[in-house]
Amino acid sequence: MGALLLVMPVVAHAEASLHQPFSAMLAKYVVPINPVTSADGDAASQGISSKGTSTQVNYAGFKSSQTELAAYLKSLSTVSQDTFDRWDKNTQLAFLINAYNAYTIDLILTRYPDLTSIRDIGGFFSSPWKQEFAVLLGKKRSLDDIEHGLIREKGVYKEPRIHFAVNCASIGCPALREEAYVGAKLDEQLEQQTVRFLSDNSRNYYDGNTLHISKIFSWYKEDFEMKWRDSSSLNGFLAHYGSALSFNDGKSLDNDDIKAIMSGNSEIEFLDYNWALNDQE
Template sequence: MTSIRILVALFVIFTNTCFAQQSHFNYSTWNSLLQESVVIVNAGHASRVNYSLLLSKKDRLEDYLKQAALVKESEFNAWDKNEQLAFLINLYNASTVNLILTKYPDLKSIKDLGSLFSSPWKKDVVHLFGKTISLDDVEHGLIRGSHRYNDPRVHFAVNCASIGCPMLRNEAYDAIHLDQQLEDQARRFLSDPSRNRYQLGMLEVSPIFKWYSDDFKSGWRGAYSLNQFFAIYAKELGIPRQQMNDLNNQKVEVNFLDYDWNLNSEN
């Protein structure tokens, strides 16, 4: 009986510790919205979003974003790295969805929210630390520009509401599971032959790897070139083992596919 009590006590302590690690910010509203509106398609490689449903629940989304806006910069700076990154990815994705809803259903692409002289990613639509900033400020300033996180897999997590983009995950990111979630996102995206594939001795990949090539060559897991990064995910990309030497020696031709900017809508 004593041993059972000890096990129960240890379980309670462990559970409380896990929740304490996640207690700085509550993602439950965003998590519920994602589970209700995001549908996984293409054998698990992609997702589509029910924006009509989200439009009917816009008040919940806005409540979540208001709670995020209440986080003080001093609080954020006291969080550990994983909690910061999870918060920023969720904020980016929720703000992108909220931006889409400002014009949905009267748009076919997020680019419809911009113009010849203005980008939707430069609109001040994110409320954070007492300021109103843009999606670019979140991604390129706080996530990439800080050089604190140095994890190229963020490019498989932040979502631009487009079919060409890595899938919007149907759950919120959190500090405890972040590495597992980012790895899952990377594998799902890189194993999607419609966006990344190896055939006839040639590697054809998403233009994400061209746009953000420096991030994939920053030394993460020892990768200092695109090919070294691709070698980490050779299995997902369908690269035969016998071609690995050619890949590592930069002898595999890499071409970049076109990007599909159509809205990632379920409808």
């Protein structure tokens, strides 16, 4: 046990050093938007960024720092499977989320500024998410490999909140965070990202007795139906974060609204997804 306690700070320091260059770029080139509109401030009290519920990305800035981004991706590619396997689950998951987000930015930069959506990359038979260009854990991978084969690998991380951390370079996505993820504070970061996204009533809102929510909850419904904390259903997950949700005018939900969501008495409609590039205006 004593040896383990000595190793943990060393791993944490090495991890922070590994992701520090990406964190510096994110702090510089990710711009918060959409201030919190919740009437009673519940969302803010749960740790949401006080700056905004979403972000835009200064891809022109990232373009000017492609050398630094390439160096960061190179450092990720040198991490061996053996090293990765020795890390705790949070450190592993933070590494994978950062890799997904950084490689997505890298993919956008291959065509930027001559694109309006990530879906402009590739063709009818070549999805941007299926292109194998990301060197990670000893092999060349696609973004789909990283997300679905590693981050969402069945029975490994069991973490539905990853959907508010990975960013697909689109307006419909949850915010790209202004810092890199690290294992030591991953739970806090994922919690903030989840509350942040659900507080964004341009993407999720209550109207009458209907909850209008992001298509993410439809595409990945199975992830929100796994046993997680006090929830094992999509309705349970949404009710767990009921105080972050609001009506489309910004008014917070009351206990009766949250109970209606929990019991399934509220209708659920999935909103159209906005695939336009989340570029800074």
